[in-house]
Amino acid sequence: xxxxxxxxxxxxxxxxxxxxxxxxxxxxxxxxxxxxxxxxxxxxxxxxxxxxxxxxxxxxxxxxxxxxxxxxxxxxxxxxxxxxxxxxxxxxxxxxxxxxxxxxxxxxxxxxxxx
Amino acid sequence: xxxxxxxxxxxxxxxxxxxxxxxxxxxxxxxxxxxxxxxxxxxxxxxxxxxxxxxxxxxxxxxxxxxxxxxxxxxxxxxxxxxxxxxxxxxxxxxxxxxxxxxxxxxxxxxxxxxx
Numbered sequence: 001x002x003x004x005x006x007x008x009x010x011x012x013x014x015x016x017x018x019x020x021x022x023x024x025x026x027x028x029x030x031x032x033x034x035x036x037x038x039x040x041x042x043x044x045x046x047x048x049x050x051x052x053x054x055x056x057x058x059x060x061x062x063x064x065x066x067x068x069x070x071x072x073x074x075x076x077x078x079x080x081x082x083x084x085x086x087x088x089x090x091x092x093x094x095x096x097x098x099x100x101x102x103x104x105x106x107x108x109x110x111x112x113x114x115x
Numbered sequence: 116x117x118x119x120x121x122x123x124x125x126x127x128x129x130x131x132x133x134x135x136x137x138x139x140x141x142x143x144x145x146x147x148x149x150x151x152x153x154x155x156x157x158x159x160x161x162x163x164x165x166x167x168x169x170x171x172x173x174x175x176x177x178x179x180x181x182x183x184x185x186x187x188x189x190x191x192x193x194x195x196x197x198x199x200x201x202x203x204x205x206x207x208x209x210x211x212x213x214x215x216x217x218x219x220x221x222x223x224x225x226x227x228x229x230x231x
Contacts, residue, residue, distance in 0.1 A: 004158075035221075040124070042204060042221040043159070058218060059116070090158050103149070104219065106158030 023091030121222025138205035
């Protein structure tokens with residue numbers, strides 16, 4: 001049972017380059033999300049999706065794009081990488097509990113460095 | 116939007132002691148308060164959660180208390196063990212009218228170190 005799988009685990013980019021962080025889950029979860037983790041700032045929501053074809057912005061969406069063409073996959077695209085996007089990125093998924101929230105299942109993270 | 120403040124940022128205890136981590140939230144509409152544990156090199160994992168209609172919840176050595184009037188909630192770990200060493204995050208969820216999934220807002224995290 002794989003759970004939430006993120007690739008790559010490590011990536012180094014140059015300023016201005018673009019890339020995609022991949023996220024896949026095999027639990028048939030409706031809800032998927034991307035967080036970034038920075039020292040002293042906890043986890044901040046970038047984008048989330050409540051089902052295929054539905055996405056919305058979180059707290060820090062600028063510089064990132066997402067799409068949700070299938071239930072399983074939720075890729076995060078960096079359009080033009082900046083040093084401020086150096087962070088650890090986590091993908092998380094959950095069943096869609098209306099109104100009350102539910103347990104988030106996290107991937108193991110992708111560490112991105114932008115030079 | 117919601118704002119969650121977590122204290123302390125670091126906590127060091129001796130094995131067998133108790134550890135308490137406190138969080139405050141800003142939006143009185145929040146009704147779901149989970150705690151996550153993150154071990155080194157891994158993603159956070161849910162350890163306990165509480166909903167607004169409950170004041171306290173226990174699961175073996177861990178417990179969470181909620182004071183909705185004061186808008187704060189706390190994690191209590193008793194009889195700490197070295198394997199409890201990790202980063203702990205509190206979070207709060209706003210549920211807008213029960214029609215959509217509440218977005219979790221996390222606290223800044225607490226690094227707990229349990230010394231043998």
